[in-house]
Amino acid sequence: MRHLTVIGGGLAGLTAAIAAAEAGVTVTLHEAHHTLGGRARTAPAPYRTNEGPHALYNGGPHWTWLQQRDLIGPLAPLPPLEGARLRLRYRGVLRRTPPFAMLKLLRPGIRRAPVDADFLTWAAELAGEEGARAAAHYCAVALFHHDPGALSAAFVQERLRRATKLPPEAHYPRGGWDSLVDRMAARAWNLGVRMETCSRVDTLPTGAPVIVATSLDAARRLLGDESLTWPSGRTALIDLAVRTRRGDAFAVSDLDAPGWIERFTAQDRTLAPAGEQLIQGQVPIGPHESRAAGVARAEQLLDLGLPGWRDRVTWRREAVADGRTGAVDPPGTSWRDRPAVDRGDGVYLAGDQVAAPGVLSEVSFTSALTAVSLALGRNTLDLEHA
Incomplete structure (x- = not known):
């Protein structure tokens, strides 16, 4: 194999491009948007919000892969114990344990x-x-x-x-996910990867292997393969900036129903202007439940963990992430039952809803490395430690 096409410039696509280029392959990466990163994009200042909830866990092999290439960079430190204030809602009230x-x-x-x-x-x-x-x-x-x-x-x-x-496995790149994406893009560029943004691919190229590193929905449309489906979550998101006040919780987990809010500036002050705190809430909602219902539940958590937040709001944004938070496995299934990485005829899938192990973004990294190793005819372990 002398040339590889990668479709999608998120974490999976960038990982695949880097791994293939390190193996001496000429790589062209196509990204439909004007910036790289996929769902790991971070909004520009003054409120550097991530495009949906993300966390980079350090317990998987992807962490070693990133460390070996000096791609992780500075991480937002956990707040000191006296400032952490993780709270749990249980039976309608907040508790510490x-x-x-x-x-x-x-x-x-x-x-x-x-x-x-x-x-x-x-x-x-x-x-x-x-x-x-x-x-x-x-x-x-x-x-x-x-x-x-x-x-x-x-x-x-x-x-x-x-x-x-x-200690917690979840970590956040300082400055938002863009900092990690920028380091990966620079690595790819230095390896000679040709990265074309605003380049939407509607027809698979022929004559060379292709890694489709898009959402599963986009891959299904591109490949014309109706079998490319797998359940995911549906989540109401609320992003807030509020004026700083002592005593605000660092995070509130809802044990009465699924839900979580977190004050990201407790770890990384660069995400909002001085004197303001950036908060993201995520509340999973059912298939027919409205965004308003999820936001209302997030506001209940905010009322408990950040008293008086309504009078301190300086900026607000709401959204629904539908099928954009990775695969979930129903009873009787595991990651091995998800859509296979190898689709035949030199076409491979990568992303967070395909047949690869890991938690959250780990699946994107693992599936990308697997896709490249299959395309090269190499052992995945050898590739990871190349």
Whole structure:
């Protein structure tokens, strides 16, 4: 293989382009928008909001891959313990600690959850129904699904374990996700990757392997393959800037229903002007639930964690992320059952809803490396450590 085409300039597309170029392949990357980054874009100042919820976990092989190439860069530090103020809504009030029943599911040595059972049924046997529901709702921070208890027990357990790990695995690039995207783009450029923005591809090129690193919906349309579907979440998003006031919570997790709000400037003051705090709330909503209903639930969390926030608002934005928060696995399925990376005839998929392991953005990295290794006919492990 002498030439590879990559369609999509998000994290998956940039990873694929870098990995292939490092192997000596000539790469052309097409991005339909005028900027790279996909869903990892960050809005320009003064309010540097991410395009939807993101977190970069350090527990997967992608972290090593990024570190080896000096691509991670400065990370926003966790606020000091006295300023962290993580709060949990449980039975309608804020508390500092999770209910004891939920802690039963976090004990070391707990047995591995089955793939075939739903999480609520499995967890209720260990912690009771109330503890199981609280644990499932806490997982909204890494699932973005309106009913986590109905998903595969194995799928939810892994995310519960990693979302509650201490010290935390979740990290945020300082300055927003654009800083990571810019470093990856510079790496690709220095390797000779040709990156064409505002370049929408409607027909697959012929004569060379192609990696389609788009959303699954876009890949389905481009490839004309109706089998390219997989369930995802639907999430109401609210971004706020408020005037700073002492005592605001760093984050509030809703254990009564799925939902999470976080004050991102507690870690990274560069995301908003001096004297203001940038907050993002995400509340998973059902297929037929309105954005307004999700925003109303986010406002309830804000009322508890940031008293008087309504009188301090300087900027506000709302949106719905539908099918844009990664794959979720129903009972009886795992990542192996998702649409395969290898589509045949030299076409490969990469992204966060395809058959590759990992949590959140890890799936994009892993699937991209897998796609390149298949295109090159190489072992994935060799590629990751090249």
